[in-house]
Amino acid sequence: MNNQEIMEKGQAYVMNTYGRFPVAIVRGQGAWVFDGDGRLYLDFTSGIAVCSLGHSPPELIEALAQQAQKLWHISNLYWMEPQVRLAEKLAHVSGLDRVFFCNSGAEAVEGAIKLARKYFFRCDEGQRKEIITFHQSFHGRTLAALTATGQKKHQEGFSPLLPGFAYAKFNDLASVVKLVSKETCAIMIEPIQGEGGIRPAEIDFLSKLRELCHREGLLMIFDEIQCGVGRTGDFLAWHGYGIRPDLLTLAKGLGGGFPIGALLATNEAAAGFEPGDHASTFGGNPLACAVAEKVVDLVAREEFLHKVQEKGYALWHRLQQIEDPRVLQIRGRGLMLGMEFDREVKDLIQICLDKGLLLVAAGPNVVRFVPPLNIEKDLLEQGMDIFRDAIQEWHA
Numbered sequence: 001m002n003n004q005e006i007m008e009k010g011q012a013y014v015m016n017t018y019g020r021f022p023v024a025i026v027r028g029q030g031a032w033v034f035d036g037d038g039r040l041y042l043d044f045t046s047g048i049a050v051c052s053l054g055h056s057p058p059e060l061i062e063a064l065a066q067q068a069q070k071l072w073h074i075s076n077l078y079w080m081e082p083q084v085r086l087a088e089k090l091a092h093v094s095g096l097d098r099v100f101f102c103n104s105g106a107e108a109v110e111g112a113i114k115l116a117r118k119y120f121f122r123c124d125e126g127q128r129k130e131i132i133t134f135h136q137s138f139h140g141r142t143l144a145a146l147t148a149t150g151q152k153k154h155q156e157g158f159s160p161l162l163p164g165f166a167y168a169k170f171n172d173l174a175s176v177v178k179l180v181s182k183e184t185c186a187i188m189i190e191p192i193q194g195e196g197g198i199r200p201a202e203i204d205f206l207s208k209l210r211e212l213c214h215r216e217g218l219l220m221i222f223d224e225i226q227c228g229v230g231r232t233g234d235f236l237a238w239h240g241y242g243i244r245p246d247l248l249t250l251a252k253g254l255g256g257g258f259p260i261g262a263l264l265a266t267n268e269a270a271a272g273f274e275p276g277d278h279a280s281t282f283g284g285n286p287l288a289c290a291v292a293e294k295v296v297d298l299v300a301r302e303e304f305l306h307k308v309q310e311k312g313y314a315l316w317h318r319l320q321q322i323e324d325p326r327v328l329q330i331r332g333r334g335l336m337l338g339m340e341f342d343r344e345v346k347d348l349i350q351i352c353l354d355k356g357l358l359l360v361a362a363g364p365n366v367v368r369f370v371p372p373l374n375i376e377k378d379l380l381e382q383g384m385d386i387f388r389d390a391i392q393e394w395h396a
């Protein structure tokens with residue numbers, strides 16, 4: 001099918017939940033994708049920070065094909081080798097102890113909310129139910145994750161939302177302290193807010209938040225669904241900050257394009273769950289775990305992460321060279337950068353698409369740069385040339 005045919009069928013049969021560009025992507029190779037009319041694009045979205053190793057990476061195809069010959073699914077009634085191998089590796093590279101597997105980011109967040117509450121229930125502090133999250137945060141679209149998300153525009157029309165959430169100002173400790181009570185069980189934060197506009201937490205703020213959690217006996221939850229798995233140039237953003245959470249959520253880049261989510265926790269916090277407390281039919285599926293294990297093997301290497309940092313600096317440098325009065329700020333870490341403008345960037349992103357570069361916004365005014373982590377440097381430069389030219393043509 002060509003672009004037009006795919007779009008027409010999509011408009012007729014797929015629920016109308018996404019504002020999509022009028023293009024259908026049918027194939028990908030490395031940092032490149034092809035549409036239904038055979039046009040080529042450089043992909044600086046990576047499926048929104050998912051295809052961490054680019055499209056169709058041979059190592060992941062091989063891991064998937066090998067596992068597909070052995071076992072697709074058996075359920076968590078039984079132990080599964082790929083699942084326990086991945087859990088062991090994640091425990092080693094993350095600095096946390098135990099993993100619960102699921103299939104998406106929102107589910108990992110749900111798991112974190114449930115574990116935080118159950119942990120205090122098991123500690124005979126069942127009154128501690130409330131979770132503090134942040135304005136402009138994004139934690140997913142299931143009802144609990146949506147309630148945790150501090151953005152009204154996503155919540156409108158879905159009430160009643162869940163009780164037990166309070167929202168503080170990002171990078172503002174006093175606003176958090178004000179909300180802590182005897183009913184608080186946890187503070188959940190993205191170390192770098194993704195959907196909210198690529199906003200890194202200040203190190204001083206995060207470390208004081210950690211102290212606050214210790215002092216008040218609260219669990220600290222990092223949502224690293226977007227910023228984790230090498231995106232920032234560290235395997236996890238917490239490694240860069242040096243501030244370890246008690247719970248941590250992953251998804252997106254973990255499967256390099258194969259759906260998987262994970263909730264990681266310290267042994268102490270993980271003891272909140274006992275058999276029967278939480279489950280997922282597909283969670284820890286052997287195919288997903290075999291692919292994610294390969295992603296971890298490749299991304300958690302020091303040389304690989306070092307290259308992500310180098311490419312992040314190169315990208316930052318190119319962004320800095322753009323002299324345009326509409327630019328307000330460049331933010332982010334590694335290959336998770338954002339350029340904020342004083343106006344909406346929708347048209348700019350459309351111009352880039354027309355010129356063969358895929359980009360995604362993070363909020364109305366921020367262009368987000370999340371290319372594959374293994375992108376070659378010359379392709380990074382090529383993409384930035386297109387972006388520079390597009391800005392010159394953008395007359396908003």
Ligand SMILES: Cc1ncc(COP(=O)(O)O)c(C=O)c1O
Pocket residue numbers: 104105106107109138139140141190194195223224225226227251252
């Ligand atoms: C930080 C963060 N948490 C949670 C989610 C939800 O993940 P999913 O769409 O896989 O449910 C996202 C998705 O953008 C995210 O960026």
